[in-house]
Amino acid sequence: RKRKRKRISEAFENEEEQFEDFVQPPPIICSDEVIENIKDKECVLGIDEAGRGPVLGPMTYGCAFWPIDKQSELIKIGFDDSKILNDMTRKILFKIIIKSKEIGYYVDIIPASTISAKMQRINQINLNKMSHNSAIHLIQTILDKGVNLKKIFVDTVGQPAKYQTLLSNHFPDIDITVSKKADSL
Secondary structure, eight states, rough: OHHHHHHHHHHHHHOOOOHHHHHHOEEEEEEEEHHHHHHHHHEEEEEEEEOOOOTTTOOOEEEEEEEGGHHHHHHHHHHOOOGSOHHHHHHHHHHHHHHHHSEEEEEEEOHHHHHHHHHHHSSSOOHHHHHHHHHHHHHHHHHTOOOEEEEEEEOSSSOOOHHHHHHHHTTSSSEEEETTTTGOO
Protein backbone atom coordinates (compact mmCIF):
# COMPACT_ATOMS: atom_id res chain seq x y z
CA ARG A 1 0.00 0.00 0.00
CA LYS A 2 2.82 2.42 0.82
CA ARG A 3 4.46 1.60 -2.50
CA LYS A 4 1.25 2.38 -4.41
CA ARG A 5 0.84 5.70 -2.53
CA LYS A 6 4.43 6.58 -3.33
CA ARG A 7 3.88 5.97 -7.06
CA ILE A 8 0.75 8.16 -7.01
CA SER A 9 2.64 10.93 -5.17
CA GLU A 10 5.51 10.71 -7.65
CA ALA A 11 3.07 11.08 -10.54
CA PHE A 12 1.68 14.25 -8.99
CA GLU A 13 5.18 15.51 -8.28
CA ASN A 14 6.31 14.99 -11.88
CA GLU A 15 3.23 16.55 -13.53
CA GLU A 16 2.34 19.19 -10.97
CA GLU A 17 3.73 22.33 -12.61
CA GLN A 18 2.16 21.63 -15.99
CA PHE A 19 -1.13 20.65 -14.34
CA GLU A 20 -1.27 23.77 -12.14
CA ASP A 21 -0.63 26.11 -15.06
CA PHE A 22 -3.55 24.56 -16.91
CA VAL A 23 -6.13 24.97 -14.13
CA GLN A 24 -5.04 28.24 -12.51
CA PRO A 25 -7.61 30.94 -13.34
CA PRO A 26 -6.43 34.47 -14.09
CA PRO A 27 -6.35 36.90 -11.17
CA ILE A 28 -9.19 39.33 -10.62
CA ILE A 29 -7.97 42.83 -9.82
CA CYS A 30 -9.37 46.35 -9.86
CA SER A 31 -8.54 48.82 -12.58
CA ASP A 32 -5.26 50.70 -12.77
CA GLU A 33 -7.35 53.88 -12.47
CA VAL A 34 -8.34 52.97 -8.90
CA ILE A 35 -4.72 52.28 -7.99
CA GLU A 36 -3.61 55.59 -9.50
CA ASN A 37 -6.32 57.43 -7.52
CA ILE A 38 -5.16 56.07 -4.17
CA LYS A 39 -1.41 55.58 -4.71
CA ASP A 40 -0.38 58.72 -2.86
CA LYS A 41 -2.65 58.10 0.12
CA GLU A 42 -2.02 55.96 3.18
CA CYS A 43 -4.17 52.85 2.78
CA VAL A 44 -5.61 49.99 4.77
CA LEU A 45 -6.06 46.49 3.37
CA GLY A 46 -8.24 43.63 4.59
CA ILE A 47 -7.92 39.95 3.63
CA ASP A 48 -10.42 37.12 3.99
CA GLU A 49 -10.97 33.71 2.40
CA ALA A 50 -13.90 31.64 1.25
CA GLY A 51 -13.87 27.90 0.80
CA ARG A 52 -11.44 25.55 2.42
CA GLY A 53 -10.36 22.85 0.12
CA PRO A 54 -11.02 20.33 -2.59
CA VAL A 55 -14.13 18.80 -1.05
CA LEU A 56 -15.98 22.10 -1.35
CA GLY A 57 -14.28 23.49 -4.41
CA PRO A 58 -11.74 26.27 -4.82
CA MET A 59 -10.26 28.33 -2.03
CA THR A 60 -10.73 31.99 -2.82
CA TYR A 61 -8.63 34.62 -1.12
CA GLY A 62 -9.50 38.25 -1.58
CA CYS A 63 -8.42 41.62 -0.37
CA ALA A 64 -9.89 45.06 -0.51
CA PHE A 65 -7.93 48.24 0.09
CA TRP A 66 -8.83 51.90 0.44
CA PRO A 67 -7.49 55.17 1.84
CA ILE A 68 -7.43 55.23 5.64
CA ASP A 69 -9.27 58.57 5.61
CA LYS A 70 -12.28 56.80 3.97
CA GLN A 71 -12.59 54.23 6.77
CA SER A 72 -15.39 55.89 8.77
CA GLU A 73 -17.34 56.64 5.58
CA LEU A 74 -17.20 52.97 4.55
CA ILE A 75 -18.39 51.85 7.99
CA LYS A 76 -21.35 54.26 7.78
CA ILE A 77 -22.29 52.84 4.36
CA GLY A 78 -22.46 49.39 5.94
CA PHE A 79 -19.23 47.56 5.08
CA ASP A 80 -18.70 44.73 7.57
CA ASP A 81 -18.04 41.01 7.70
CA SER A 82 -19.90 39.70 4.64
CA LYS A 83 -21.10 36.67 6.60
CA ILE A 84 -23.34 38.87 8.74
CA LEU A 85 -24.75 40.88 5.84
CA ASN A 86 -27.90 39.80 4.03
CA ASP A 87 -27.77 38.99 0.33
CA MET A 88 -29.25 42.29 -0.86
CA THR A 89 -26.80 44.36 1.24
CA ARG A 90 -23.85 42.33 -0.09
CA LYS A 91 -25.00 42.97 -3.68
CA ILE A 92 -25.36 46.71 -3.07
CA LEU A 93 -21.94 46.93 -1.41
CA PHE A 94 -20.40 44.92 -4.24
CA LYS A 95 -21.74 47.45 -6.75
CA ILE A 96 -20.26 50.26 -4.65
CA ILE A 97 -16.86 48.53 -4.73
CA ILE A 98 -16.98 47.95 -8.48
CA LYS A 99 -17.99 51.54 -9.23
CA SER A 100 -15.66 53.14 -6.67
CA LYS A 101 -12.59 55.05 -7.77
CA GLU A 102 -11.04 54.63 -4.30
CA ILE A 103 -11.69 51.02 -3.28
CA GLY A 104 -9.33 48.50 -4.79
CA TYR A 105 -9.56 44.73 -4.73
CA TYR A 106 -7.61 41.66 -5.74
CA VAL A 107 -8.83 38.05 -5.73
CA ASP A 108 -6.67 34.93 -5.80
CA ILE A 109 -8.51 31.71 -6.67
CA ILE A 110 -6.82 28.42 -5.84
CA PRO A 111 -8.64 25.63 -7.71
CA ALA A 112 -9.50 22.38 -5.92
CA SER A 113 -7.23 20.50 -8.33
CA THR A 114 -4.25 22.66 -7.32
CA ILE A 115 -5.07 22.18 -3.64
CA SER A 116 -5.25 18.42 -4.10
CA ALA A 117 -2.01 18.32 -6.07
CA LYS A 118 -0.15 20.32 -3.41
CA MET A 119 -1.52 18.15 -0.61
CA GLN A 120 -0.59 14.91 -2.45
CA ARG A 121 3.04 15.88 -3.00
CA ILE A 122 5.82 14.13 -1.15
CA ASN A 123 6.58 17.51 0.46
CA GLN A 124 2.96 18.36 1.21
CA ILE A 125 1.71 21.91 1.40
CA ASN A 126 -1.27 22.08 3.76
CA LEU A 127 -4.26 24.41 3.49
CA ASN A 128 -2.94 26.83 6.10
CA LYS A 129 0.37 27.21 4.26
CA MET A 130 -1.46 27.73 0.96
CA SER A 131 -3.62 30.37 2.66
CA HIS A 132 -0.58 32.11 4.12
CA ASN A 133 1.17 32.07 0.74
CA SER A 134 -1.92 33.52 -0.92
CA ALA A 135 -2.11 36.35 1.63
CA ILE A 136 1.57 37.17 1.11
CA HIS A 137 1.03 37.13 -2.65
CA LEU A 138 -1.99 39.48 -2.40
CA ILE A 139 -0.13 41.97 -0.19
CA GLN A 140 3.05 41.90 -2.29
CA THR A 141 1.08 42.39 -5.52
CA ILE A 142 -0.67 45.47 -4.13
CA LEU A 143 2.62 46.88 -2.83
CA ASP A 144 4.27 46.22 -6.21
CA LYS A 145 1.49 48.28 -7.85
CA GLY A 146 2.62 51.22 -5.70
CA VAL A 147 -0.17 51.30 -3.11
CA ASN A 148 1.01 52.83 0.18
CA LEU A 149 -0.22 50.20 2.66
CA LYS A 150 0.02 51.26 6.30
CA LYS A 151 -2.44 48.86 7.98
CA ILE A 152 -3.50 45.31 7.18
CA PHE A 153 -6.25 43.24 8.79
CA VAL A 154 -6.31 39.50 8.16
CA ASP A 155 -8.99 37.04 9.24
CA THR A 156 -6.90 34.25 10.74
CA VAL A 157 -6.25 30.82 9.34
CA GLY A 158 -4.51 28.76 12.01
CA GLN A 159 -2.90 30.33 15.04
CA PRO A 160 -3.27 34.14 14.92
CA ALA A 161 0.02 34.96 16.68
CA LYS A 162 2.08 32.67 14.45
CA TYR A 163 0.37 33.96 11.30
CA GLN A 164 0.84 37.59 12.37
CA THR A 165 4.56 36.97 13.00
CA LEU A 166 4.91 35.41 9.55
CA LEU A 167 3.27 38.40 7.85
CA SER A 168 5.09 40.96 10.01
CA ASN A 169 8.43 39.36 9.09
CA HIS A 170 7.55 39.66 5.39
CA PHE A 171 6.21 43.22 5.71
CA PRO A 172 7.97 44.83 8.72
CA ASP A 173 6.97 48.41 7.85
CA ILE A 174 3.23 47.75 7.91
CA ASP A 175 0.97 47.56 10.99
CA ILE A 176 -0.57 44.09 10.69
CA THR A 177 -3.42 42.63 12.74
CA VAL A 178 -4.29 38.96 12.40
CA SER A 179 -7.26 37.75 14.43
CA LYS A 180 -10.48 35.82 14.33
CA LYS A 181 -13.15 38.04 12.85
CA ALA A 182 -10.57 40.61 11.67
CA ASP A 183 -13.07 41.40 8.94
CA SER A 184 -15.26 42.97 11.63
CA LEU A 185 -12.57 45.19 13.22
